[in-house]
Amino acid sequence: MDSKTNVISFQGWAGANSDMACRTLYPGYQTHACPTFEETIGAVEEGRADLAMIPIDNSVAGRVADIHHLLPHSSLHIVREHFQRVRHNLLARPGTGLAEIREVHSHVHAIGQCKEFLRAHGLTPVVHADTAGAARMISESAEPGRAAIASTLAAEIYGLEVLASDIEDAEHNTTRFVVMASEPKWPEAGTAGLLTSFVFEVRSVPAALYKALGGFATNGINMTKLESYMVEGRFSQAQFYADVEGHPQDPPMRRAFEELDFFTKSVRIMGVYPAHSFRSDPSQTTDAAD
Template sequence: MTKGRIAFQGELGANSHEACMAAFPDMAPVPHPTFEDAFEAVKAGDCQLGMIPVENSIAGRVADVHHLLPSSGLKIIGERFKAIHFQLMANPGTRREDLKTVVSMPFAWGQCRKVLRTLGVTLEAASDTAASARIVAERPDPTRAAIAPALAADIYGLDILARDIEDTHNNTTRFLIMTADPEPAPPPPGATCVTSFVFRVRNLPAALYKALGGFATNGINMTKLESYMEGGAFRATFFYGEVDGRPEDRALTLAFEELAFFTDRFEILGTYPADPFRSR
């Protein structure tokens, strides 16, 4: 019997599906076509949690996610780092030397460039890695293959022609775990924590420099700071940040007070235990 449902973006067999199964084996993974749909499923209560990828060690941050986080109305309660392995898969009987087209999402192409160059194939875009496996399975063709996780081969009945074709074997994706609970339970005492937040600086000279000064003077380790456009305007004035610690820690409280003084929007998206992967 499952203990709730967890939403992810993509189709059954995607890396996000595998991440859900690994982190919450007792929950039922529920696929959604877009990140917005996955967020909405959690917000509406259809799913109790969401598993959302935010960055990859090779391809960088996942497009669209950061500007969706503050508007989602959800809170971050955890993170997971997942090793990413891609398989070249095709319908039974397909030979690697006969391939002319490989289907996958562009994000995956960027992580498998070396093998794709040696194959000399045409690339066909799909919305999701698992979707590429489904497409190849539904339209059997001895010249077509897909790049997808091993789980997708099991689900769609495909043979794996080449295993672990990612360019580097330390390929890792970071996922955030989201909840609709506006006041989730705090991390356990003693846990090393990360706090995620967003802010927009006021229209003042050197506002960003001044806003961030409190982190340095209070000895706060900032592990991430990313800017992105808001509302289609070509002004990188909105920022997503992550720091070590909890907001109630005295030093971080002071740093956030100084940040808030130089911003016209500041919101904490969540405080959660750091994944042990960070200390490896």
């Protein structure tokens, strides 16, 4: 892949949840699998992909590890968000019956999200780096009694059969993704239904976080997400990731950011983009069988 031409990168093997999200949101794009999130972001930074599909949170597993550390250091911008319903399936080589399965391979989160099914069938879980990677391994192994938890797309790609569908414990299992690009794509100020994502590091003074965020409260701005993480391994200071409703150039938001600047060492706006309809109507997810 020498240059980008409607290419979207994702982390994982072909058939992973992120691959499903790419194909759902950008059906005309070629998906580009990357082994790590660093390489997923790097593919866009280096011009080998137009966009990157990055998972941020899952309604069952919580935030995706390492993402909040990577985003501030990348040169990319958030241009879109996407919520995808996650459906897990038990996959095996053709001709294998459910009664023959003894061992199930998948990502640790997928295994944790299907505990009741595994317990009910007496199956031994084996942690794998990736759901689709586990499916690929099962397709290449002649060892009997093994299966994978992965998507129907993975079953199609790797020639596996679905032994059981929708085996996840929680019906609300949903992953939030952000789409990232090399250039920002801000809608016009005053547009309704926007989100602004940003990262900031507070000054080392008493009540710095309280004071930094006070401007959002006094200006009537709703903050939908706030998470902290350590900076370079230091326990004394944290960096924060936040999502707020509105546009940075709207007067209330502009005043809030002016107050935020006063109590922070650094602020970087990661993106301004439309809020997904899932936020107002949780039925508006797109199914992903992964």
